[in-house]
Amino acid sequence: MNYYPHNKLKNICNKLLISVGIKNVIAIEVADCLIQTSLRGVDSHGIRLLPHYIRVARAGRINKIPNCKFKKTSPTTGIYDADHTYGHAAASFAMKEAIDLAENSGSGFVVVRNSTHFSASAYYALQASEQDMIGISCTNTSSMMVPTRGKKPYLGTNAITFSFPCEGEGPVCLDMATTQIAWNWVLKAKEEGKKLNSPWGINEQGDTTDDPNETIGLLPAGLHKGYGLGLVVEILCGILSNQTYGPHVSSMFDGDLSNKRYLSHFVGAIKISNFIDIKLFKTLLKNMITELRNEPPIDTNRPILVAGDPEKISEKKRLKTGIPIDDIIVDEINEIIEQQGLEEKLKL
Amino acid sequence: MNYYPHNKLKNICNKLLISVGIKNVIAIEVADCLIQTSLRGVDSHGIRLLPHYIRVARAGRINKIPNCKFKKTSPTTGIYDADHTYGHAAASFAMKEAIDLAENSGSGFVVVRNSTHFSASAYYALQASEQDMIGISCTNTSSMMVPTRGKKPYLGTNAITFSFPCEGEGPVCLDMATTQIAWNWVLKAKEEGKKLNSPWGINEQGDTTDDPNETIGLLPAGLHKGYGLGLVVEILCGILSNQTYGPHVSSMFDGDLSNKRYLSHFVGAIKISNFIDIKLFKTLLKNMITELRNEPPIDTNRPILVAGDPEKISEKKRLKTGIPIDDIIVDEINEIIEQQGLEEKLKL
Numbered sequence: 001m002n003y004y005p006h007n008k009l010k011n012i013c014n015k016l017l018i019s020v021g022i023k024n025v026i027a028i029e030v031a032d033c034l035i036q037t038s039l040r041g042v043d044s045h046g047i048r049l050l051p052h053y054i055r056v057a058r059a060g061r062i063n064k065i066p067n068c069k070f071k072k073t074s075p076t077t078g079i080y081d082a083d084h085t086y087g088h089a090a091a092s093f094a095m096k097e098a099i100d101l102a103e104n105s106g107s108g109f110v111v112v113r114n115s116t117h118f119s120a121s122a123y124y125a126l127q128a129s130e131q132d133m134i135g136i137s138c139t140n141t142s143s144m145m146v147p148t149r150g151k152k153p154y155l156g157t158n159a160i161t162f163s164f165p166c167e168g169e170g171p172v173c174l175d176m177a178t179t180q181i182a183w184n185w186v187l188k189a190k191e192e193g194k195k196l197n198s199p200w201g202i203n204e205q206g207d208t209t210d211d212p213n214e215t216i217g218l219l220p221a222g223l224h225k226g227y228g229l230g231l232v233v234e235i236l237c238g239i240l241s242n243q244t245y246g247p248h249v250s251s252m253f254d255g256d257l258s259n260k261r262y263l264s265h266f267v268g269a270i271k272i273s274n275f276i277d278i279k280l281f282k283t284l285l286k287n288m289i290t291e292l293r294n295e296p297p298i299d300t301n302r303p304i305l306v307a308g309d310p311e312k313i314s315e316k317k318r319l320k321t322g323i324p325i326d327d328i329i330v331d332e333i334n335e336i337i338e339q340q341g342l343e344e345k346l347k348l
Numbered sequence: 349m350n351y352y353p354h355n356k357l358k359n360i361c362n363k364l365l366i367s368v369g370i371k372n373v374i375a376i377e378v379a380d381c382l383i384q385t386s387l388r389g390v391d392s393h394g395i396r397l398l399p400h401y402i403r404v405a406r407a408g409r410i411n412k413i414p415n416c417k418f419k420k421t422s423p424t425t426g427i428y429d430a431d432h433t434y435g436h437a438a439a440s441f442a443m444k445e446a447i448d449l450a451e452n453s454g455s456g457f458v459v460v461r462n463s464t465h466f467s468a469s470a471y472y473a474l475q476a477s478e479q480d481m482i483g484i485s486c487t488n489t490s491s492m493m494v495p496t497r498g499k500k501p502y503l504g505t506n507a508i509t510f511s512f513p514c515e516g517e518g519p520v521c522l523d524m525a526t527t528q529i530a531w532n533w534v535l536k537a538k539e540e541g542k543k544l545n546s547p548w549g550i551n552e553q554g555d556t557t558d559d560p561n562e563t564i565g566l567l568p569a570g571l572h573k574g575y576g577l578g579l580v581v582e583i584l585c586g587i588l589s590n591q592t593y594g595p596h597v598s599s600m601f602d603g604d605l606s607n608k609r610y611l612s613h614f615v616g617a618i619k620i621s622n623f624i625d626i627k628l629f630k631t632l633l634k635n636m637i638t639e640l641r642n643e644p645p646i647d648t649n650r651p652i653l654v655a656g657d658p659e660k661i662s663e664k665k666r667l668k669t670g671i672p673i674d675d676i677i678v679d680e681i682n683e684i685i686e687q688q689g690l691e692e693k694l695k696l
Contacts, residue, residue, distance in 0.1 A: 073454070073622040073623065074453060074454030074455075074619065074622045075423055075424070075453045075454055076423070076424050076453050076454035076455045077454040077455065077618070077619070077622040077623060078622075079623060105422060105423045105424050105453055105454075106421070106422030106423055106424035106425040106453075106457075107424045107425065107455050107457060109454075109455060109618060111623050134584075147640060147643065147652050148652070148653070149645050149646060149647070149650050149651070149652045149653065150643050150644065150645060150646070150652045151644050151645065151646050152643065152644060154639075154640060154643055162580045164583050164587075172579070172583070174576035174577065174579065174580055176573045176576060176577070180570055180571075180573075205646075206644075206646040207646075220570075221569070221570030221571075221573040221574070222528055222568075222569030222570030222571075222573060222574050223528075223569075223570075225524045225528075225569040225570060225574070226569070226570050226573070227655075228522035228524060228655040229522065229524070231520070231522065231640075231654060231655055232510045232522055232655070234636070235512050235520070235633060235636075236482075238636075239512075239624075239629060239632045239633050239636060240620070240623045240624060240629065241623070241624070242624050242628065242629075242632065245632075245636055246636060246639070246640070270425070270457060271422065271425070272588070274421040274422045274425035274426075275421065275425060275427060275459050275588045275589070276587075276588055276589070276590050280590065281587060281588065281590075284587045284590065284593075285583060285587050288582070288583075288586075288587060288593055288594060291502075291594070292495060292502060292579075292594070295495065295498050295500065295502055296498065296499050296500060296554075297497050297498060297499065297554075298497060298498070298499050298553075298554040298555075299497070302497050303497070304495050304496070304497045304498045305496070305497065306579060307575075307576040307579055307580070
């Protein structure tokens, strides 16, 4: 494992994106999202995806000269047409619109159409909390979750995020896939020749399994509850935007990388000071999570955490140690650096 | 088990509430909520709670002459002071305000303060969907969920509901506790001398257990995911309203029934036609859930359901058969009928 300072990586991200024809204003958002996500320890959605994002730009999935348009449809709602730019930029711009609406009218919700993969959902909801608002973000993804009673995948892992500003530390942020585990866990277990921690996979027969080699789908988080929540995300994204949904959403990695994906996202912001003094809100939230963290744990070496704590712990550490990247990903990034004629490669 | 026509039961509910001094406009909401909830098969939150609701009115927890007040704080937000009337009426009136805000400005969110138990959360979100809106409702409750890594309860079962109007049938409505099972399941297993289906209970040592007799708390739905979601609900209710939260929320049944509970709820509505033609939305949603229901099931006798299907199936059946009530509950209701001098008792 190799460690690299986050600023250095962000700079490389940005330069590589620009080198394949992406506008600076878009590249900044993609780079910022990937680096923040890696800093926060969500490696599956961070810098390791950069080679893929470069590939889809070269292949034509990403529109390099997008005509992104925001249409306000009421004092608190709007539709953002991403025109096949990166989902990171589209959802980020859409969240800025939602925050503006909420600033003026108390709340704001924007549906994003004609988009593509947007990495970690937390990146968008957190922006609202930086403005003292409740942040909400979610996205549909390609088919992976097997519905309760079913035997093959229908919904995606369909992540949903809620974020709240807090006194003296970053926002309390729940960013969860609605499946019990991410597909990445299956791939990792397969690579390492291990079993899954629990039978959270589904095999060809529709039975639960802990064998990553026979896993073809994922169990919803909390059984029918995660299935229901994944369906809610699909409605907020695929249906509300009149785009593809469920098994009709194309794969991120498989197939022709020039194909547009027509993914959709839903982002929202609610201004807290319309309900309660914002300072009081932050203090009360800090009091509650402090109380929670001090509750008796089963194992005194493993204290109770609250939503977003693992990410905060990682960010604090990685701001000092740098961001770890696997050799294979370093090689892939270096290959692209060479192809694009950038000066400095990542050292192995 | 005895079956009673829903209209007859609603009439009895209403009369009993009025007989203990509840205003008609409040009684109507409580009765309507309880009967709808029982029709939908959510027996734990339906008519069986009527004796409790009468008791708390007599004891003084319920303010019989409440000064309910709505304060609009922006074009899309407001605070509803329940002044210790029934949560059913307070949340229902608050949802009406949210719907009004959404009708005019695209979305509406209302926090309810100084409230008490509001029965099934679905009752409120469904009202928004009847007006072609996305409905959202949630509530905090007394401490029951053991946080991940913890050994004693902190959060409540903290239900959250999302509801969407659909073509040719009732709304697609997810109403879920954020614990894996309801406390009611534990009580039922205890009564019947059975084990829980899975180790969804937590014992004194903080270990998971399937023995209802040693269960002192409940596992979150989907482990840390349900814990995070329960925390989100607690923030939207207890923190946003500056009321009690977590273990500071008093018990519903234990202790002095004259004590006010200071529960809080959060209800919201988002107007769909600002994103997509409402007819198209309903058609697309119908298409998706029809597709889902026709996906291959593991057991052909148990087809795939979507959120709210069990409730729809129950409602259709019980509109014909009547609502089933246990002998014990019938006795309790009849005792109250006698005490209040109503003419007709329920036949056993």
